[in-house]
Amino acid sequence: MLIQMIPEIGHFALVVAMLMAAVQAVMPLAGAALRRPLWMAFARPMAAGQFLFVVIAYLCLTASYLFDDFTVANVANNSNSMLPWYYKLSAVWGNHEGSVLLWSLMLAGWSYMAARFSRDLPRDMVARVLGVMGLVGVGFLAFVLVTSNPFDRLLPNAPSDGADLNPLLQDIGLILHPPMLYMGYVGFSVVFAFAIAALLGGRLDAAWTRWARPWTNLAWAFLTVGIALGSWWAYYELGWGGWWFWDPVENASLLPWLTGTALMHSLAVTEKRGSFKSWTVLLAIFTFSLSLLGTFLVRSGVLTSVHAFANDPSRGFFILVLLGITVGLSLLIFALRAPRVSHQVGFNWLSRDALLLINNILLVIMTVTVLMGTVYPLLLDALDLGKISVGPPYFNALFVPLTVIMSIFMGLGPVSRWKRMDGRELVKRLWLSGVAAVVIAAVMPFIIGGEWNLWVALGLVTALWIVLPLVRDLFDKTRNAPTRLAGLKKLSLAHWGMVLGHLGLAVTIVGVAVVSNFAIERNVRMSPGDSVSVAGYTFTMRDLTSRRGPNYIGEGAEFEVRRGDSQRSFFMNPEKRTYIARGMPMSQVALRPGLFRDLYLAMGEDLGDGSWAMRVQYKPFVRWLWLGALLMAAGGALAVADRRYRRLATAKDPEKAVEVRTAGEAPA
Template identity: 80%
Template sequence: MLTKILPEFGHFALVLALLIAAVQAVIPLAGAATRRPLWMAYAKPMASAQFLFLVLAYLSLTASFMLDDFSVVVVADNSNSMLPWYYKFSAVWGNHEGSVLLWSLMLGTWGFAVSRFSGNLPRDMMARVLGIMGLVSTGFLAFVLLTSNPFARTLPGVPQDGADLNPLLQDFGLVIHPPMLYMGYVGFSVVFAFAIAALLGGRLDAAWTRWARPWTNVAWAFLTVGIALGSWWAYYELGWGGWWFWDPVENASLLPWLSGTALIHSLAVTEKRGSFKSWTVLLAIITFSLSLLGTFLVRSGVLTSVHAFANDPSRGLFILVLLGITVGLSLLVFALRAPRVSHAVGFGWLSRDSLLLVNNILLVVMTVTVLLGTLYPLVLDALDLGKISVGPPYFNALFVPLTVLLCIFMGLGPVARWKQMPGRELAKRLGIAAAAALVIGLLMPLLYGGEWNLWVSLGLVTALWIVLPLVRDLFDKTRHASAVGAGLKRLSLSYWGMVLGHVGLAVTIVGVVMVSNYNVERNVRLSPGESVSVAGDTYTMTDLREVRGPNYLSEVATIEVSRNDRLRFVMNPEKRLYLARRMPMTQVALRPGLFRDLYVAMGEDLGDGSWAVRIQSKPFVRWLWLGALLMAAGGVLAVADKRYRSRRVSENAVSSSEAAPGAAASLREAKA
């Protein structure tokens, strides 16, 4: 009985969430425009109600998967009675319909969080922010209900069993990667809402950036972790050891990350100095627009990728219209309002302001570079002008030099002063760091690999140039303290977040450079009793056996890894055949390490008892993901700064701001 009513209950909850989102969008915005407190007061309860009904809808779909209700189309197409329960749980978002429901739920979650944890916002600002988020929710919930209903039924012909989840998705990566990525994508809707609300309210001052900055950092941290998890998942799941493909769908997540990185730096400048105001708003619009573009690319069916949901093009058309409306209206508001509420703040050509501006420009150029490489082939194909493939040669040739240039200015930024700084003083501060970076970076390839390598040296010099100026800056900030510990304690969490983020990028660069230049790979033929040597280790296949899993059959090899005739450990790569779809999959054997991964993947059965086996030694590959985690931790740490926990706007200030927005804005600017 329960399985019969759950889908209808979930569908009804989704309809109610759409109606509530529409109320949340219209009434608070109208109230803010007409200065009606009662209408503005609708924003918070509507955000809470929308979140509640989205949770109920999502739990209903989850229960349908867990209870094997194959009368629901997405359950029948993406689950199976033999599927382990944890994969049934993640299968909810392992398809188009369930994933857009998750997208909508997370949008509702962000709106609910803003309504609960932004009590310092003026009433009219809160109404505008939640109203704009309600508009976005209305568009996506309409998309779900009109084109992608996750509760559609197969009645009256209910299949006996489901088609099973795609074996590529039967992995722990599906459990954690999409939620993290979506939280980042959707999280940028918050800063977008703040930016448009600031434009509508005529308050393009430092206050709105202080309100928006924590939400932006958290969204950026989620997206950073999501991208890293996707890279890690592809590395061990697809069997060839690659960690980045320059796949169009991968690029779709990189685009908002690049512009979001520019945005969090621009927000810092606007909050600290009151400059870059219009630029910051424009970056907020661009970043969320790129998040929507990524959603369009994945779900439109315009490209084929292992990551994409290749679905009905009508769905892509709906998202494209939603994207056009969102971008068009937000840019129109920006064009009309930004010139009226913005003013310039001066700074010298050699200052932290100017260096951050250069870095912002470089990040935008990198974003445009990736965007062109991703969209150009699609545009040509759509216009019947031919098919071309834009791959790693294009991206590496443009992206790598831009990254090096970006890192040069990153090294300068932390030690530079705001507004103006003499060039001689900056050179004096950085002379030792520059010399040390050059000497260590040039010598390290000789010590590690036995011969000099230009690309390794360039990467190491770049990474050291990011880190060593931070060391000098820490020294300058603590040298006058009575003790080093006391000096370090005086530094803000926001500063430590910046340090951790920059160090994380340096660690990632080291990982990229080392694994790209020192990776050792051999494709060999092995059968029980045979051995092969790779990168100083001997791999011996000692056994090959059949194993039955819950929904697959597997050939499992036992490979002993030894060095100097001494057994070190055993690895067990697998070749699985999933029964429902008759689809083969490679299960990689990994020996992870901080300085080197050993990677063994089984290929095809060669027919005489032997198998094709890929063996790789991948130095420093873990540093790729360690650096990403450090960057994300830096973003979260900055949010913990005490100035974001204090209530800076009282209810009295709220009423005065509603009565005289210009005077209140000036007062907040002075306090900032």
């Protein structure tokens, strides 16, 4: 009886959570405007209550999946009694309704964390921040209850079993990818709330940027990991061997990442120098707005993609209205308040301030480039002006040169000074790095691929230009220390976060350049006993096998792989699966991973005479793509751990805490 009531308990919990979000939105904002401390005091308990009841709702939906309650439409459409329990957990968010509930859970969780770790901030600021997050929470919980209720029933005609989870989503990557991605998306709501609260309170000073920076870095780190996991999943699960397809849904996650990167650097300049105030607020607004736009693209049904879940125009219209209200009201508040912001901070065009501004502009141009390539075909289709396809040639032709230009200024940044710097001093610090980058990049393509390649050399010189000035900067910062190690220990965690972040981008650039130009692919027809040679490796099909999994039937192949004339060998076992409930075929790729190369085997179609179509690939340096992303995310997380943020959390006067500086601290 209790199991049958679980969906009703979950639905009731969502209603209560929405009511609490409404109170969290109205009372604190009204209290801050009217200077009513009692009304402002509603903010924290309502944030905690909203989080608690959304957790209850989410646990109820999870229980419905684990208990195979096929009277719940969401469970019947996305699960099956044969589905392993761990995939039932990911099936909770592997559909439209569950994914929006996960979004709401993340939003409530970030709101609770903002309430929990802001006890020493001014009361009116906290009230405004949590009030703005409450407004966003109302919007998404209303979206869940009105258009996307995960607890809708199929009574009295419930099926005896479910339709099963989409086989594409039955993978460890999809257990980890959506939560990480959503943590990034929704995490930017906190800095958005801080920006709006600062505008409402007329407090566009260094204080709000100090409060907002750790939340921004943490959200950016989660989003970076989420994007990397999505790329990794597409690489080994879809059977194509690609790591980025410029798919519109992939682009939807890249957009807030680009503006979020610009936002991190802009917050650093505003905190350190007091400049870029209006620019920083706009970036905070647009970053969260692009997160909402990504949600609209994925959940509205306007896109056809393996990543997209929804196909209901009413849902898309609801999110579009929510996006319009968020952007419209935010820009209206900015227009009314921003003219009052003034600062007298100047800088020379040869300074760290100017270099960060240029890179921010380039990041925004890259964002607009991706946005136009993603949305323009949709607009033409919506207006019945024809259908066009914008693919990799467009994005690569614009995105790659912009990345190279941005990297040039990134290399200049670490060794430049704030406000102004002499050009001769900059050349003196960087000439050796430049020469070394060119020489090494000219030689390395021969070592990596056995031939010279212009694009690989360009990628390597770009990456080295990012890394070598960092080394020079570390050398300069530790020159006067008793020992180099002692000097390195004095550098702040924020500085090491910056180093890791820039190093991660360089590693990713190397991976992109090498695998894009030196990868080898062979599509061949093979039967037992046949061999094919790729990049010095000999792949011999030894046998064909059959197996039965918990919810699928599989046909596999056993390959023996040797390198050159070596007597040592290893085995790889690709598989072609047919999932019973859906009758859907899927390739299970066999991978032999390595730091400097991957070997990749994927089964195609059964050709009917005992032979199979096989895709054999050699992928040099492909792991560097995701290694670089992990280094970038680690840099963002490390910056959050900087002791000046811990000092802020315990400071009696957070306004004064802003003025404290740490030896060796870096701006980004």
